[in-house]
Amino acid sequence: MKMFHCGQCASLLYFENSCCTSCGTSLGFAPDVMDLLAINSKDADTWEDVSNGNQYKLCGNYRNQGACNWLLPVSDTHTFCIACRLNRTIPDLSVARNHDLWVRLEREKRRLVYSLLRLGLPCEPRQEDQYGLAFDFLADQPAMFDERAKVITGHSHGVITLNIAEADPVERERMRSQMAEPYRTVLGHFRHESGHYYWDHLVRPGPWLGRVREVFGDDTRDYKLALDQHYQCGPPANWQNSYISAYASSHPWEDWAETWAHYLHMVDTLETAWQLGLRVNAKRGSEMNSGPGEAFDPYRTDDFDGLVKLWLPLTLALNSLNRSMGHEHAYPFVLADPVVEKLRLVHRIVNSG
Structure with a gap:
């Protein structure tokens, strides 16, 4: 997730903010520019970006329910945001x-x-x-x-x-x-279930199905039977050697969805860390470095190995910080080599379009 700043006073904002806690200016997230904007009301239906004058309207759930803080261009005929x-x-x-x-x-x-x-x-x-x-x-x-x-x-x-x-x-x-x-x-949950949706759109109808079956297994296995067996007997004893989670071992569809969700965890958390200026490297002395350069964007990089190289020390830092506060590990996962290869394939498919 990107870090956002108030266009009125430059204070740091949270993605969920609908008003700046420092200056009180109204805020709205504009998907067309992927930014959280400071906005002023021009009339009952029109809001203006204080930085450049672009005009927007509030999502219907922003106005009526307080359940959204997203915007639509004023010319958009829809009532609700995307x-x-x-x-x-x-x-x-x-x-x-x-x-x-x-x-x-x-x-x-x-x-x-x-x-x-x-x-x-x-x-x-x-x-x-x-x-x-x-x-x-x-x-x-x-x-x-x-x-x-x-x-x-x-x-x-x-x-x-x-x-x-x-x-x-x-x-x-x-x-x-x-x-x-x-x-x-x-x-x-949202990330996992979206993985099932994108299986149907990116894997099943396209050229990737054969390769996905090589890596994740035969998805034509009886799905209900596989889940029943998982819940009755549990995962195989050595599931950590091949799967990101115990549930992923139940069926190739669930393996895909769990891996898909994990990929989204990775890129979004890495973006947050980068935006905050967090550079983690557990090595010492001359082997230490400052991490990715200013152009680094985990959502757009072609370098999957680079993502993993940055991800592993970051998860160590997350777990260490959590343990220092008396909490359990924030990241209770182990990336065995077969899991990394599954994540690599997800990365290739996502970036193939």
């Missing part, structure tokens, strides 16, 4: 707490969309393209004794469904513990 137009179903906002849970989901979804835009990947809303992407944010129904009432997070034919309970930290931690997962976040 991120919010991906929504097919949102929670029933008349139900207590649903609004807060939905806002948390939207915040993480916008981080996913930021990455997709930075990578130049197609993310047209399904309502505008029959092969586009859509999100259903749903809640479990009261009849919890009936498994049909429980919402299962997943992907099907371009629609990503997310149980809004995942936005509740207490419920998510309960599920993380129950599923014996070292890492479980809302953003991780």
